[in-house]
């Protein structure tokens with residue numbers, strides 16, 4: 001059962017926030033959903049948006065300005081939280097890149113983390129079912145995200161052929177097994193056996209032969225995280241070697257922030273809409 005927390009009219013569509021109990025994550029969760037105009041009369045497709053480190057459902061919903069474009073193109077947009085939440089959920093105080101706000105879209109297997117940190121199952125199983133059961137949407141879905149959420153969008157798509165019509169990402173962490181954020185998260189959630197990490201890494205999945213249809217990656221060239229954490233070129237090389245058609249746009253002068261995302265989210269929604277409608 002979902003409980004409505006708020007509702008606002010924007011570009012003639014409705015922006016909602018809901019809460020619900022997640023059986024997968026074993027805690028209460030919040031997500032936002034935008035319904036474009038006329039959605040009572042027509043089944044629209046769904047774009048899932050996965051946010052980055054430190055985010056809740058709110059950051060993308062209130063900062064990106066996506067609603068103008070979702071209304072224009074007739075796309076329902078769902079933005080979940082980035083981790084399980086609540087007093088009972090394991091966390092590490094004062095660390096923003098692990099625990100709450102940093103679920104990394106994997107299924108944790110390590111002691112105590114495995115009680116709640118199953119974000120991959122939540123995003124690919126529980127949430128889509130919840131959306132289909134509660135909203136008037138078509139069977140078509142696509143996925144996008146930012147940074148940690150860009151990594152999430154890539155792995156959800158690579159691990160589930162056919163589930164998403166198209167996949168895009170802003171500044172994704174493309175090779176988490178080879179960067180400090182990913183190594184910290186994966187050693188915490190998956191343990192020290194690095195052989196097990198590759199199942200959650202987009203570059204490694206591509207090297208193993210996983211495929212993705214319609215892939216668009218966006219990266220700001222003034223992004224402070226590009227060289228040390230994001231390593232976009234590793235994805236470019238992996239896609240080239242496996243003949244995956246990657247549309248990669250570098251943006252001169254743009255950083256890692258929501259100012260950058262809001263500048264190009266319209267282009268991404270228009271791009272997804274051609275595969276969704």
Ligand SMILES: N[C@@H](CCC(=O)N[C@@H](CSC=O)C(=O)NCC(=O)O)C(=O)O
Nearest residue numbers: 052053054055059096146147148149258
């Ligand atoms: N607190 C950190 C920076 C955290 C940060 O930049 N978070 C990004 C996502 S980073 C990768 O997943 C974000 O989206 N923040 C939310 C926002 O509204 O901007 C630091 O101090 O460096």
